Amino acid sequence: MTARRLICLMGPLFLAAGAAQAQTCSATVAGGGITFNNVDPIALSAVTAQSTLSVTCNWGLLAAPTVRLCVNLGLGNSSTSVNPRRMQQGTANTLQYLVRTGSAAGLVLGSTETNNQPLNFQMTWPGGGVNTLTQTFTLYGEILANQPAVPVTNAATTVYTETFSSASARLTYQGYALPVLDPGTCPVLLASSSPIGFTATANVTKNCTISATPMAFPQGSTLGTALNATSSLTLRCSNTLPYAIALSGGGSNAVTARRMSRTANGVTTTVDYQLYLDAARSQIWGDGTGGTLRHTANGTGHPAQVTVYGQVPAQATPVPGDYSDTITATILF
Structure with a gap:
């Protein structure tokens, strides 16, 4: 008689945390x-x-x-x-x-x-x-x-x-x-x-913002000599962005012949004035028409200030009072 033995050898079974990972x-x-x-x-x-x-x-x-x-x-x-x-x-x-x-x-x-x-x-x-x-x-x-x-x-x-x-x-x-x-x-x-x-x-995106301070000419009883004043534009434009600032003609609708006005008792009187790019008041700041110029530069992303130079030239003295005009500053970019 022959004896047969079935011997099963089993070693330790280790299941690694991810060994059965089938997901x-x-x-x-x-x-x-x-x-x-x-x-x-x-x-x-x-x-x-x-x-x-x-x-x-x-x-x-x-x-x-x-x-x-x-x-x-x-x-x-x-x-x-x-x-x-x-x-x-x-x-x-x-x-x-x-x-x-x-x-x-x-x-x-x-x-x-x-x-x-x-x-x-x-x-x-x-x-x-x-x-x-x-x-x-x-x-x-x-x-x-x-x-x-x-x-x-x-x-x-x-x-x-x-x-x-x-x-x-x-x-x-x-x-x-x-x-x-x-x-x-x-x-x-x-x-x-x-x-x-x-x-x-x-x-x-590109963008620009702009704001302005008023321009106030000194008081005078006569206009026999020119009166000067300044105001400031504060702007901010995207870095490297080219821009131009145009100033409107105001109430006269004429950038080469700006006028302040006063109306009393139905009568309107005016005072001639002009706005300039330079302190010498030789370059009229307008919209680029009629020989006028615009302020041009490139933005830096930071605020920048630009001075507007104004002048009331010598002229016949009008009726005393307060004269004004409204100018629109437009920044083009």
Whole structure:
């Protein structure tokens, strides 16, 4: 008789946290990123925008029910930090911005690779025959305030961008057989990874603002000699933006023959005067017609002041009283 023995040799069985990972997860951002429209740097205010991040997980037959996920947004092609980030136009023009999660004042989204906090969350298999789950988050973008020197190019709306590689914008995730095995931190070892397409875009618009102080000529009992006065225009235009300032003809509708007027008892009397670009009062400041000139320059993004030189020439003295005119200063850009 021959005896046969069946010997089963069993060694220790180790189940690594992610060894049975059969779920797959991916993330997308609506529109491919965040777009900031109508960014006006000389307004000095922050500009906000939002986008939606969708994360979807699919559980297979052997999938661990609990998944730890982290959305990483590292450095794009023009940033050196995540707070703030930088969009770029050309080789030197930059625009600072942030990307947050949770709220407009929430977590500044970062990456484990840059030692900044990614978006860290958990998803659990829904069960009941449902094997797919999607969770959405709002991404909050902010162009930082007080960047007046951000330039426009070619006197037109200028697009600033930052793009992210698949290594910089990515979803990492790892499954755990039991919820208690989930450490709550972003997975590094054994983690799966899925790229997230992401681009930040800003449309920077050109703009100018202008204000003026009144011009008050000195009082005089006669107009036998010329009277001089000045006023100031304060303006701010987008950096590098060419602009021109035109002054209207006032009540006379004639830039070469301006007149102040006074009406009393139905009778209107006038006083001739003129406005000039220069202290010598030789260059008439008008709208470019009739031989008049306009003030022209390029914006810097910062406030600038321009002096308007006025003169009442010697002339026959009219009826005493207060004479006035209203001039419209128009900035063209």
